Amino acid sequence: MLRRHSRPPAVAPDSILADTPTAPSDSSTATGEGRIPAFLPPSSVDWLVAVVVALFAVAEELSERGMAPQREHAAWWAVAGLVAAAGVLYRRRAPFAVLVGYSAANVAVFAVSAAPAGAWQFYTQLVLLFTLLSEVPIRSPKVAVGAVATGAYVVAMLINSTGSPGPGDFAVALVMTAIAAGAGLAVRRHRVLAVQAAERGELLAREAVAEERARLARELHDIVAHSVSVMTMQTGAVRLMLAPGQDRERETLTTVEETGRAALIELRRMVGLLRTADDDRLSPRAGLGRLDDLLDQVRAAGLDVTLDVRGEPAPLAAGLDLSAYRIVQEALTNALKHAGPTRAAVTIDHRPGELRLSVANEAPAHRPLGAPGAPGGGHGLIGMRERAALFDGTLTAAPLPSGGFEVRAVLPL
Missing domain, CATH: 1.20.58 (Methane Monooxygenase Hydroxylase; Chain G, domain 1)
Structure with missing residues (x-):
């Protein structure tokens, strides 16, 4: 069996799980291989894992340990550990090639050498298996080949171990391999779900627009x-x-x-x-002149809203007048939906060459558990932005320091 140590290896499962690339925005990731392009340099996490493997291998091969027999040609084994660390560094660029190459090289060494496997070799194999299963779709033939390569490595490692391996040795190797494989599958599953959720969000946003x-x-x-x-x-x-x-x-x-x-x-x-x-249910002739009716409806729904009209009202184009009304209407609807019964203020500011709208609501005194918060990116804001952009205007929406929310629109005349 592999040589045991008094302390656990430096490559812990948490550090392995941390080596997960950000889910790409390309929808092909959900069905294809989410590999990192070869021309991109390794990330800081890649370097960290590779350095840990290199230090672990060198420390194991060159240090004198009483709990495990010293292998001959320790310097060459240390060099082999550095080569393995280089493969680990680029494992996400070619997870299948690195795993198969590493497994084949180790099985060949076990076949011609009586030296037992080092702990760093086994843990490196687990890291490569985790990477393969987290990067390649489960139905890909590469997964089956990688699993067979890992099984061949484990069998060769146990056959070449010092003494006769017992059931406990087989159980430990099997459990650790299963943990690495399960973690890789879980990470890929999480990545696929994240990509699908992002795609659904984009689709809903496009439909709302x-x-x-x-x-x-x-x-x-x-x-x-x-x-x-x-x-x-x-x-x-x-x-x-x-x-x-x-x-x-x-x-x-x-x-x-x-x-x-x-x-x-x-x-x-x-x-x-x-x-x-x-x-x-829509009134095509709605406009700012009908705001009083709108505010009465909102007040009846529980929102205490006030209206402040500033400046000298100028005649507005029918489309602009309608869009201004709809922006105020949607902002008040959002305030009632997300803040509940509270106070709000509507400001209509007529200025030379532009019309400014402001709808600000206060934070509710007591928000029910599970109630939605500020409307940071809902479809209502998408619609308001579309209306403002139609007339070359701008719309901003942001929370207030007091805990409320404000929508501001500037529409050129």
């Missing part, structure tokens, strides 16, 4: 359709007011009127394609 853009398109198409309808009716009214001799003008206005009606029909078709069952 698409949904909000579709809602914006529906609302703006309603506004445009209304404007085109007004233009068409006014053109027809002007045509009817023309004198009998103004045939050219009448023909031109008739063409404009017909074009407007055709555009209106196309716009209504497009709105019909974009519209969903939930659109009946």
